[in-house]
Amino acid sequence: MQAKYDRGDIRRLNAVSALKQLRESGPLSRAQIADRLGLTRATVSAIVADLIAASLVSESEFEEGGVGRRGMLLDLNPSCGSMVAVELDIDRVQVVLANLGMEFLWRGEASLSAPVTAEEGLQRAGELVEQALGRGAELGLPCFGIGVAWAGLVKRATGELAYGPISGWQSVPIKEDWEARFGTPVYVENEAHAGAIAAHHLGEPRGVRDLIYLSLGVGLSAGVFVDGGLLRGSEGYAGQVGHTPFVAEGHRCGCGRQGCWVTEIGASGVLRKLRAEGVELPEDADANLDWVPGVCELGRAQDPRVLRALAEEGRQIGEGLAQLIQVFNPSRVVIGGHLRDLLALCEAEVQATLEEKVLYPMGKDLSVVVSASPEDQLLGCLATVFEAVMQNPLLVSAS
Numbered sequence: 209m210q211a212k213y214d215r216g217d218i219r220r221l222n223a224v225s226a227l228k229q230l231r232e233s234g235p236l237s238r239a240q241i242a243d244r245l246g247l248t249r250a251t252v253s254a255i256v257a258d259l260i261a262a263s264l265v266s267e268s269e270f271e272e273g274g275v276g277r278r279g280m281l282l283d284l285n286p287s288c289g290s291m292v293a294v295e296l297d298i299d300r301v302q303v304v305l306a307n308l309g310m311e312f313l314w315r316g317e318a319s320l321s322a323p324v325t326a327e328e329g330l331q332r333a334g335e336l337v338e339q340a341l342g343r344g345a346e347l348g349l350p351c352f353g354i355g356v357a358w359a360g361l362v363k364r365a366t367g368e369l370a371y372g373p374i375s376g377w378q379s380v381p382i383k384e385d386w387e388a389r390f391g392t393p394v395y396v397e398n399e400a401h402a403g404a405i406a407a408h409h410l411g412e413p414r415g416v417r418d419l420i421y422l423s424l425g426v427g428l429s430a431g432v433f434v435d436g437g438l439l440r441g442s443e444g445y446a447g448q449v450g451h452t453p454f455v456a457e458g459h460r461c462g463c464g465r466q467g468c469w470v471t472e473i474g475a476s477g478v479l480r481k482l483r484a485e486g487v488e489l490p491e492d493a494d495a496n497l498d499w500v501p502g503v504c505e506l507g508r509a510q511d512p513r514v515l516r517a518l519a520e521e522g523r524q525i526g527e528g529l530a531q532l533i534q535v536f537n538p539s540r541v542v543i544g545g546h547l548r549d550l551l552a553l554c555e556a557e558v559q560a561t562l563e564e565k566v567l568y569p570m571g572k573d574l575s576v577v578v579s580a581s582p583e584d585q586l587l588g589c590l591a592t593v594f595e596a597v598m599q600n601p602l603l604v605s606a607s
C-alpha cells in the first residue's frame with residue numbers, strides 16, 4: 209500500500225530537514241536553506257516562521273560582503289527550552305536540568321541504600337524531578353521532556369521498567385505515571401542504551417555508525433549501534449550481555465542463574481578479586497560503590513594486590529568483549545559505567561586479550577576506549593529528548 213502524506217506531514221518533514229541543516233552546518237540564511245533542500249524561498253520562509261514561533265530557531269543580522277548590505281542568519285536557539293535527565297541507578301539517583309545546548313542548569317542527587325524498593329526509588333527520583341522542573345519554571349523555560357536511564361530491562365512499547373535483574377524491580381509503569389504527573393513526554397532507556405546514544409550523538413567522533421557501549425558497574429549491559437541505529441530487539445531488551453554464561457558452575461547471579469559474565473566483572477566480582485588479594489575494603493562495600501575511588505588510588509600508587517586483581521578483571525572484560533566484537537564488528541567500543549575509573553588501570557590487559565581473542569582483520573582498525581565522561585547516561589537521556597524535539601519540532605510550537 210502506498211503511504212500517503214498530508215499537508216501536516218509535509219510541513220513537519222520540511223521543518224525537520226531545515227533543522228537538520230542548521231545542526232550540521234551552523235548558521236545559514238533562508239536562501240542557503242532553500243538551495244540545500246531544493247525548496248522554494250516561500251516554503252522555507254513559512255517553515256522558518258514556524259520554527260521562530262516555537263523559539264527553536266533564532267535569527268541575527270550580519271553584514272554581507274562588507275558593503276553595508278544586511279542579511280539575516282538563522283541558527284538553533286539552545287535557550288528556547290529545557291530537558292530533564294534522570295539516572296536511576298541501583299544505589300543512587302541523579303537528576304539534571306539542561307537547555308537544548310546540553311548545558312546543565314541545575315543538578316540534584318540522592319543516595320539509595322540498596323536494596324531499595326521501586327516505590328522508594330521512584331519517590332526520591334520524583335522529588336528531584338519536581339525540583340528540576342521548578343528551577344526550569346523559574347528560568348522561564350518550557351520543558352520538552354524527561355529522559356530516564358535505568359539499570360534494567362525497559363519495555364519499548366510502554367516505557368515500563370520491566371525487570372531489574374539486580375534491583376528486583378518489575379513492571380513499573382514509570383512513563384505512564386510520570387507523563388500524567390509532570391505533563392511532559394517521558395522517554396525511558398536502559399542505562400547502556402543511554403550510554404550508546406550519548407556516544408553516538410555526542411561522542412568524539414560524532415555519529416559513529418557501528419559501536420558498542422559497555423556499561424560496567426554493579427550491573428553490566430551493552431548498547432549496540434548497528435549501521436547507524438540502536439539495536440533494541442523486539443521488546444527493547446537487546447544488550448543484556450551481563451547475563452550471558454561466562455563461567456560454568458560459577459557464582460550465583462541476582463538473575464537466579466550461575467556464572468553470568470556480570471558475576472565476574474561487575475562490582476561484586478571486582479570486590480571478590482580484591483578480597484582474595486587481601487585488600488582492605490569498607491564494611492558497606494557490597495551496598496554501594498563508594499569504595500571505588502579508594503581502590504583507584506591504591507592502584508595508581510602501584511599497590512601490587514590491586515594491580516593483580518585488576519589485571520584479572522581486564523582479562524575477563526577482554527574475553528567477553530571479544531565475543532561481542534566478533535558478532536557485531538563495531539569500529540569503536542566505549543567502556544563506561546561506574547567502574548570506568550578502575551578500567552583506566554587495566555586497559556592494557558583488555559587490549560592484550562582482545563589482540564589474542566579477536567579474529568585478526570576485525571581487530572585491526574578497532575578503537576577501544578574508556579569513556580572520558582562520568583555523565584554518559586545523563587547525556588544520553590538529554591540526547592534522546594533533543595532528538596525527539598528535532599523529529600517533531602512543530603509539536604513544540606503547538607505547546
Ligand SMILES: [Zn+2]
Nearest residue numbers: 451461463468
Ligand atoms: Zn545473571
